Amino acid sequence: MDTIEQVGSRTLTPQGQAKDDGGTPALAVKDLRKSFGNQKVLNGVSLTVARGETLAVLGRSGTGKSVMLRIIIGLEQPDSGSVWIHGEGIAGLALDQMGEIRKKMGFLFQHAALYDSMTVEQNVAFPLEHHKREMSESERHDRVQALLAEVGMEGDLAKMPSDISGGMQKRVGLARALALEPDILLLDEPTAGLDPISSGEIDDLVLRLQEEHQMASVVVTHDLHSAKTIANRLALLNEGNVVIDGTFEDLQKSDIEFVREFLKHS
C-alpha cells in the first residue's frame, strides 16, 4: 500500500481553527484532475481535512465539487492525482479492497439515494446487514432505532422513501451514512432543495453529529450560510481550481475578484 507524501495535515485548535501539524490527515486529495470529454471539471485540486474538522467546498454549479466527492469515495476515477484516506492511497484498489476503505466513510448523496423498494428501517439497516453480520436481529433493530432517533426520524421506521419529504429523506440518508460509525463523512449538498427551516435543521443536525462523533467531514454546498454554520474551513472552487482555502473571515478579507463576486451574490 502506498504511503502519503508531501500532503500537509491539520488538526483543530481548541477554538476550532485548523492548523498544520505535519501528521497524517484523515483525508487528502492531491493534484486531482478530471475531464469529461473536452470539459475540464477538476484541474489540479489539492485539499486536506483533519480528524474533527469540517471543510465546506463551495463554488458555482459545474465546478466539479460533487465529482471530487465521488472521486474521494471511489465512484469516479480521476484522470490524474491521488486520494489518501488515513495515509493510504486508494488509486488502483479493487472493488473489495476499496470496500474496506469505504467502511470508514459515510456518504450522503445530493438526493439521498435511498433504496426505494425498502422501508426507512431497511435502508438504515442495509450497511449493518452486510458488514455487521454478527449482530442479532434485535441488536440491529435497536441500532437502527438509535440512528434514526439521532436524526429525529425514530417514528418513521415502516415508511417507504416515497412517503416522506425531501428533508426527511436526507435525514434517513444521513442515518444510513452514520450506520458503520465512519470517521470520514462526505455530504453532497445536504441542504439543496430544502426550505430554510429544514435547511437550518439539517445544519444543526450535522453540527451536532460533528461535535459528538468528531469525524473529518467534507460538505459540498452552494449555501454560504450553511457552510459558515457547519464548517471550520471553506474552500472555494472555480474552473476546477481551489481559489481560496481558509476560514470564512479569510474569504471576507480576500481581494480575489472571484471570491468577492461569490460573496456578493451569496
Added chain:
Amino acid sequence: MHAPPPGLQAPGQPATVNSSAGPIDPFHGFSQFLEWFGDLGIFFWRVVRAAVTPPFEFREFFRQLDEIGSKSLPLVALAGAATGIVLSLEARYSLTRFGAKSLLPAAIVFSVIHEMGPIITGLVVSGRVGAGIGAELASMKVTEQIDAIEASAVNPYRLLAATRILACILMLPLLTLAADACGLLTGWAAQALAEPLSLHQFITSGFKGADFNDFLPPTFKTAVFGLIIGLIACFQGMRTQGGAAGVGRAATSSVVLSSLFVILADVVLVKLILIFFP
C-alpha cells in the same frame, strides 16, 4: 456527446459529411459494436470474480429465485400449453396429409422437448425477466441507488448482478421442464379431442425410442439462455445513463438483445448437441 448513428442524419444533409464532426467514420457502428462486446466481457469478468468470492448474498439469491422462477411459471406454463396445442393441430394436419398419422405422438413429444419447450421458455423469460431486470437496475442506476450500494462498501456486481444471473441460470431449465410438461399435456388433450387416445398411450407412443440424450441436453441448454438473459439484462441496466428515457432504453434493449442472443445461441447449441449427443 455521441455522434448520431449512421443513417440518422437530418434530411438534406450530405450523407458523407457531419457538419459538426467532419467526415462520418464508416466503421463507427462497428467500433461501437466491438466496444459493447468489450464492455460486456469486462462486466462478465467482474461478475464472475464477485460471484466466487465471499461474502455470498444468499438472501438476495433466494429472493431472485422466487422473482425469476416462481413468478415466471404461470406465463411459461401458458406459453408451453399454447405451443402444445398449436403443434398438435398443425402436426395432425400435416402428418395426416402424408399418411403418417401414427407418428403424431412422437412428433409432438420430440418437437416439444427438443426445441419448442426450450426456445419458448427462453423467449418468454427474456421478455418478462429481461425487461424486469433491465428496468429495475436502470432505475436504480439513474437514481444513484447503485452508487449508494457501492458507497456502503457492498459490491453491486455481487449483490445485484451475480444473484440475478445465477438465478436465471438455475431457473431456466426448471421452467423449461414446466413448459415441456404443459406442452405435452395440451398436445395430448388436442389429440384426444380429435380422436380417443389415452394419456398413457400418447406418452408410451411418443417416448418410444427416446433416451436421455433426447431430453437432457435440450433442457440444460436453457441454462445458457439463462446466462445470456441475466447477463445482458444486468449489463444494460447497470450501464444506463439519462433519466427516465435511459430506463426505457435499458428495458427495451435488454429484451431485444437477450431475445436475439438466445435465438443465435440456440442455433449454435442445437448444432453442438447434434454433434456431441447424436
